[in-house]
Amino acid sequence: MADETSAFVIPLHQVPRKRKDKAGADRATAPRPRKKRKAPAVAAAAAAAAAVAAAEPEIQFPESLIPPEFLAADGAMAEPPAAQPLAVTVRQSEPVAPTQTVAALIGPATPSHHRLAPAILSTAALTLGAVGITINGWFARSLGSSDVAGWLFLAVGVAADLVALVLPSCAAGLWRSRQRSTALVGWTVWLLTFIFAVAASIGFTSTNITDVKLSRASRVTPAIASAQATLSDAMAARDRECKGGVGKFCRERETAVAERRQMLDSAMASVEAAADPQTEAAIKLVSWGSRGLLNPAPEDFAMLRLILLALLPQIGGILLMVGQRSRSRV
Template identity: 60%
Template sequence: MMQPKDTEFLAGGPVVPLRPEASKPKTAAERAKAYRARRKASSKRSRRQGTGGLTTAPVAPVASAAETAMPVRAPSITSTVLTVAALCLAAVSIAMNGLFARSLGSSDVAGWLLLAIGVAADIVALVMPSCAADLWLRRQRGAAAIGWGAWQLAFAFVVAASVGFASSNVNDVMLERASRVTPAVTAAQAALTDAMSARDRECKGGVGRFCREREAAVDEQRRAVDAAVRAVSKAADPQAEMAIQLVGWVTRGMLRPSIDDFVMFRLFLLTLLPQIGGILLMVARRANTRGHPQSCAK
């Protein structure tokens, strides 16, 4: 009897198939289970082998959103020059206000304390505008408002000190110039002395026609002395005289400021200009940044 060709009998054994039966296709669940088993076996082999044959590469730090939003430009020539000008004005202001504040002290200790107050106020007036602007751009409105309030107090202090320093020094120089004795003043005073001597001689015997003439001569010589002194006073401040004439010439006579007007305008400039170093520094810093600055608030 013929046996099927796909199987054969072994002595004393079961039937062994010569051709394996075709496997049934796996379901989706079976494939997922097999895939998890392979992944698990692969991870176990990796742990047993350690890190041999693996290489590590340095990972670059990822910039935060705050850093990427605040790019900084390379300092330009104009911003650098503006920063230098601001620091120079600040140095002049510190020297002026510190010296004037120290001169108000009744003793050495009081003078040094006032000097420290003046220097500290100038530093606040220099740095605070930049920090307050940074806080405002970071939407920290309350802190920025407090900063601007502190700057106003410091600015008022340094302006008052600058007024004292500028006015005292300018007035001292003008008085010194006005008190100079010129040849014209000397001649006028000598003529007045001679006229007074002649009047005394003529009026010794009584008041008459010649005595009254001598009195008139004395009055004339006194007016000459006053005119010579006024000329010296005008020469003591030629800037004021020329500025008044320039304003009248430019406006064709429509404006005729007095000497006092120009003196106050000059005092205003000498007082205010050294105190704008903080504003200039803020503008120079903003010119170098395209986003929110990073210096004063973290």
């Protein structure tokens, strides 16, 4: 009988079965404790790295083939560095009021009436200057004996009034720029032109006022008409009575004519007094306001009115200087 032999294959080298190092695997896969406070960006990066590590296949090595120092180094590299908080220093400035900021940017507010007043004053000065130029030109031309002389006087009057209008502003500017001698010369020239302009204004005013008064005084009112008719009748009766000689009845008619003439003169005087009602009203007002202490005559008020009407059109240059100075300060 053949010997039954059983063949056994005995491997020459038997590789020991790999054992899973639970301690190493736990050390590799177990989440490491993290700090509670991390920056949002660092925490997101750590979560992404953990997800990638969980998706990759795990390679395990036997404990005998992995040196302990590598494991320690691997743990140190796996732990992300702790985020250091950034120290930001915010410097807070002192609070500034909104009104102070606006005032510093745009400057102090100027009321509208402060800007309007210089403009109105300059407009009034130019208006008075135009009136003064017209007055001086008209009166200067009326003094000429011929047309050529009249036009020459007109040119002199207009030029003098223009100088009186603009010279105060120029002289004041020269004085502020410390050119005192030139400024004094300018003021001297202005004084001469001012006197010339005032003289022309006095002539213009007195001429027109006299013409108006004569025109009003020559009016024939019903009282004057009645007095004139009565006087005419009295004169006719006298002439008839005195034709044969001077006697008793003739003398009576002469007396009647004298009475009628006085009545006519009284009527004409009342009309002449009414020709200038401003003077009469001003005299009554002054007497009433002073309780009778002041009783000016009609000539006093007439002179005051003449001075005012002559001076006012010639102060346009002074007003223009004041208006420009006020506008520069606003």
